[in-house]
Amino acid sequence: MRTYALTVFKQTGEKLLDESFTAENDNEAKKVGNARLAEEGYSEHTHRCVSPEAKLVLFHR
Structure with missing residues (x-):
């Protein structure tokens, strides 16, 4: 198993969600990240999900 980081931001840059x-x-990871975003209602907020190698798996601005 690999550990991914999911982060969601407000327009001001404040973090709304920061979890692994x-x-x-x-x-x-893309499926899990999208499901978590939908669960929290953050699908349309700025977000990113990165792999252990810092590769972007999900990104929305």
């Missing part, structure tokens, strides 16, 4: 989760690969 594990997934088998980038595709699974």
Whole structure:
């Protein structure tokens, strides 16, 4: 399992969500990240999800 970081920001730059989760690969991480964003109602906020190598898996501005 690999550890991914999911972060959501306000327009001001303040963090609304900053958490880690594990997934088998980038595709699974994308699904988990999108589900978590939908759960919290942050799908349309600025967000990013990065892999352990700092590769962007999800990004929305």
